[in-house]
Amino acid sequence: MAPYRSFRFIISALVLAAASLTLLHVRARAAIAQPSKLYINLAAVPLDKYQFTNWDSTFQRPYVKNCSTTKTVRQCIQDRLVGFRSQGAEGVRFFYPLCGGGYNTALNNCGSSPSQVSLNTVWVSNLNLFLFDMKTKGFTKVIPSPMFWGAWEPTDPNPQNPANPGAPNDGQRKLTVSDSCAGNPSPTGQVKLVFWPAVPFGVSGGDNYPGTSTPQPVGPWRPGHNQSYNCSPANPVFVGWSNIYAVSNAVLQKAQANSLIVDEFDIQNEIALDNATVYGRLIVDNKHTGTGNPNVLSQTRSSMTTYGFNWKRVTYSAHSANSTVSQYDCGSVYGDSARIIRLSEMLAGIGGGLIGDANGASWVNGLRCGGTATGMYQMPTYHSPPNITDLHVYACVEATTGGCTSASVQNDAKKTFDGVKAMIDSYGPSGWRGSVPDIYNSLYMLGETWSNAFDSSNKSCEGGNVTTSVATQTVNGFNTSGLAGRTAGTVFQPWHQVANWGDPAACYPATYTINPPYTPQP
Amino acid sequence: MQNHLFQRFLILSAAGILLLPPVRAQAPLQVSGKILADDGTPVTGAVLSYKRTPEFEAISDGLRIRYRLKPGQLSVDNKLSVDPTGNFALGGLPDGQYVLCVEFPEGGFLDPCAWTSSPGVLLNGMPLATQEIKVQRGSDLLIRVNDPDGLLPDTDRRSAAPNLIIGIQTPSGAFNAAREVFVERTGRELALTVPFDTPLYLWVFTRHYRIHDESGKEIDMNGAMIPLTIPHGTASHRAVLTIAGPVLDVRPF
Numbered sequence: 001m002a003p004y005r006s007f008r009f010i011i012s013a014l015v016l017a018a019a020s021l022t023l024l025h026v027r028a029r030a031a032i033a034q035p036s037k038l039y040i041n042l043a044a045v046p047l048d049k050y051q052f053t054n055w056d057s058t059f060q061r062p063y064v065k066n067c068s069t070t071k072t073v074r075q076c077i078q079d080r081l082v083g084f085r086s087q088g089a090e091g092v093r094f095f096y097p098l099c100g101g102g103y104n105t106a107l108n109n110c111g112s113s114p115s116q117v118s119l120n121t122v123w124v125s126n127l128n129l130f131l132f133d134m135k136t137k138g139f140t141k142v143i144p145s146p147m148f149w150g151a152w153e154p155t156d157p158n159p160q161n162p163a164n165p166g167a168p169n170d171g172q173r174k175l176t177v178s179d180s181c182a183g184n185p186s187p188t189g190q191v192k193l194v195f196w197p198a199v200p201f202g203v204s205g206g207d208n209y210p211g212t213s214t215p216q217p218v219g220p221w222r223p224g225h226n227q228s229y230n231c232s233p234a235n236p237v238f239v240g241w242s243n244i245y246a247v248s249n250a251v252l253q254k255a256q257a258n259s260l261i262v263d264e265f266d267i268q269n270e271i272a273l274d275n276a277t278v279y280g281r282l283i284v285d286n287k288h289t290g291t292g293n294p295n296v297l298s299q300t301r302s303s304m305t306t307y308g309f310n311w312k313r314v315t316y317s318a319h320s321a322n323s324t325v326s327q328y329d330c331g332s333v334y335g336d337s338a339r340i341i342r343l344s345e346m347l348a349g350i351g352g353g354l355i356g357d358a359n360g361a362s363w364v365n366g367l368r369c370g371g372t373a374t375g376m377y378q379m380p381t382y383h384s385p386p387n388i389t390d391l392h393v394y395a396c397v398e399a400t401t402g403g404c405t406s407a408s409v410q411n412d413a414k415k416t417f418d419g420v421k422a423m424i425d426s427y428g429p430s431g432w433r434g435s436v437p438d439i440y441n442s443l444y445m446l447g448e449t450w451s452n453a454f455d456s457s458n459k460s461c462e463g464g465n466v467t468t469s470v471a472t473q474t475v476n477g478f479n480t481s482g483l484a485g486r487t488a489g490t491v492f493q494p495w496h497q498v499a500n501w502g503d504p505a506a507c508y509p510a511t512y513t514i515n516p517p518y519t520p521q522p
Numbered sequence: 523m524q525n526h527l528f529q530r531f532l533i534l535s536a537a538g539i540l541l542l543p544p545v546r547a548q549a550p551l552q553v554s555g556k557i558l559a560d561d562g563t564p565v566t567g568a569v570l571s572y573k574r575t576p577e578f579e580a581i582s583d584g585l586r587i588r589y590r591l592k593p594g595q596l597s598v599d600n601k602l603s604v605d606p607t608g609n610f611a612l613g614g615l616p617d618g619q620y621v622l623c624v625e626f627p628e629g630g631f632l633d634p635c636a637w638t639s640s641p642g643v644l645l646n647g648m649p650l651a652t653q654e655i656k657v658q659r660g661s662d663l664l665i666r667v668n669d670p671d672g673l674l675p676d677t678d679r680r681s682a683a684p685n686l687i688i689g690i691q692t693p694s695g696a697f698n699a700a701r702e703v704f705v706e707r708t709g710r711e712l713a714l715t716v717p718f719d720t721p722l723y724l725w726v727f728t729r730h731y732r733i734h735d736e737s738g739k740e741i742d743m744n745g746a747m748i749p750l751t752i753p754h755g756t757a758s759h760r761a762v763l764t765i766a767g768p769v770l771d772v773r774p775f
Binding site: 043044095097101102147149179180181182183184185189205214217218219220223224225227229230231269270272275286287289297298301302305311314319333334335344347348351352353354357359360361362363366371373375376378379380381382383384400401402432433434463497499501503506 | 571573575576577578579580583585586587588589590591592593594595596597599600601619620621622623625634635636638639640641642643644675676677678679680681682683685687689691694695696697698699725727729745774775
């Protein structure tokens with residue numbers, strides 16, 4: 001009996017050892033180079049409905065997809081928090097739409113005059129519960145990101161008269177206004193724009209210029225024009241900066257009250273100053289100066305200090321560009337990789353450098369290459385830089401028709417991460433830009449990346465036509481890049497859309513594995 | 523002195539013009555135009571920039587919107603020195619919406635893109651578009667910044683300001699920065715052409731320095747707005763600022 005038991009023990013030990021070795025092998029292969037941390041993106045948490053049963057009777061769907069409709073939204077969120085925390089996530093990024101959308105209405109009466117707009121105390125109370133849940137489930141860090149704008153699902157074709165039953169009265173207006181941006185062919189010099197109440201500029205959805213059959217360019221008005229900071233019309237239904245700051249102060253106060261650290265305050269998700277300099281009004285607003293401190297960055301930094309957080313962690317995230325040719329890169333007008341041009345633009349916008357599109361730049365394989373600074377726009381102020389670098393990377397080879405192909409994610413991720421490292425090094429003691437310690441020693445926040453969640457046909461829940469190894473390839477690309485091993489560290493923050501606003505691609509299961517491959521190493 | 527300063531500006535600007543392609547009609551001719559002063563006289567020394575507005579498409583996940591360049595976009599962003607009679611001609615361009623701006627390296631006129639509104643041109647397969655652009659005369663504002671202690675740093679201007687931003691702000695909030703035209707150890711000179719008879723503000727922004735105006739009076743920190751209205755016909759105007767020393771307790775944000 002004893003030899004048999006010994007034999008069984010040895011076999012069991014070998015099996016366990018083999019299993020452990022296998023696990024170690026997998027983790028060693030995929031773990032993110034240290035020092036690294038793992039946070040999770042929850043996108044817009046349905047805070048308006050946080051204590052409701054998980055069923056939207058208007059749209060006939062759950063508020064949180066893939067969660068029981070007998071639970072409350074809060075219970076669904078708690079389940080997700082437990083799932084991600086158990087995989088090593090220690091921070092949460094979330095959006096808070098200011099005027100409706102994604103089941104968040106932080107401000108009441110959006111669309112009215114600023115004096116009639118007020119903080120939604122029910123929303124604040126639910127925010128407090130959400131942050132409390134984060135803390136009690138073991139999270140220590142939080143990254144709030146206001147959403148000034150965004151479409152209600154499905155994209156509302158006529159915001160002035162919402163076509164979707166049950167869509168919130170978020171105050172959107174489509175208005176015809178005078179426009180002084182160059183190139184306007186309207187005989188009246190007017191333009192038709194959508195105004196979200198919390199956005200300090202209008203957005204073109206592609207309507208024709210009034211009185212013409214010429215379509216307006218699509219985007220924040222006016223895209224591709226470096227003077228848009230100056231010439232884009234003011235928002236006639238703007239809620240006012242004081243009201244927006246009331247929301248951000250409430251967020252910071254509740255984070256403090258729940259003993260969470262605001263590790264980053266992302267004022268604008270994926271700012272795109274190259275597309276339109278008018279985004280600069282989210283740094284310093286030049287058109288709504290009577291509605292509160294127009295210096296949005298300074299005011300938010302001041303609020304961070306008030307609530308005991310590091311003001312250098314206030315920044316704007318940016319989105320990396322993918323090329324249509326694997327591993328292709330070129331230099332942008334800034335002298336950085338063109339893959340990270342929006343990061344370069346963002347830092348220039350904060351630092352009082354030049355923003356907008358470079359004169360003579362060329363689109364080469366999907367990237368904005370070269371050009372000269374002539375004609376680029378300089379903002380009226382400068383600020384000290386943040387000590388966090390937040391670049392979103394969904395690396396892939398871009399199809400010439402748009403969207404991702406599955407090829408070469410690892411190599412292209414490495415290319416982009418190397419671009420970030422070169423930019424950071426340019427601010428080092430011997431860097432060509434001169435020493436800026438806050439950027440050189442900044443935490444690298446991979447603020448968004450592939451979720452590692454796929455639908456039944458193995459299509460990424462983010463909609464990219466990529467293979468199921470995309471997350472592993474992203475980690476491997478990072479680990480082989482110059483960013484790996486930086487003392488300042490890295491945070492990986494994969495995407496997870498928790499609210500259900502009807503996007504069919506949003507297929508995120510209640511539980512799935514993000515670690516591995518997103519295995520943090522302190 | 524004013525003429526001397528502006529001559530330096532002209533030399534620098536002229537060097538830039540030499541790099542521009544000569545005026546030539548490209549086949550097939552698509553845009554024929556003329557740049558005139560607001561009194562109808564032809565303008566010389568203008569540089570026309572023409573930029574095709576890239577077409578973007580909105581990609582939404584239901585909440586967020588990203589703007590992605592439409593596939594197959596052709597990029598056109600060029601400059602052309604206009605002939606002495608103010609005429610220009612463009613050709614060989616892909617269809618699309620174009621923004622036309624007019625720069626004046628020698629000063630004297632306002633770039634309509636920066637100060638008013640420039641007409642664009644739509645190319646949609648039609649044989650020939652004609653375009654007459656009227657530009658307003660302006661005053662050449664020269665700003666001397668004395669920096670006796672050499673406090674202003676050299677920075678890569680694309681990425682950061684040298685701890686000082688100077689320009690003109692209009693009552694509507696539009697801001698146009700003055701361009702550096704000359705840098706020396708003890709100071710630098712900036713230039714900008716500004717409109718006549720318009721209530722403007724000379725905008726001076728720094729967090730790092732105490733700055734005195736010409737009378738020796740210290741100006742406000744964090745965005746001094748010095749009223750400035752230049753009467754019609756004043757060819758040039760000069761302002762002098764002096765960096766009196768560093769701010770010891772720089773406001774961090």
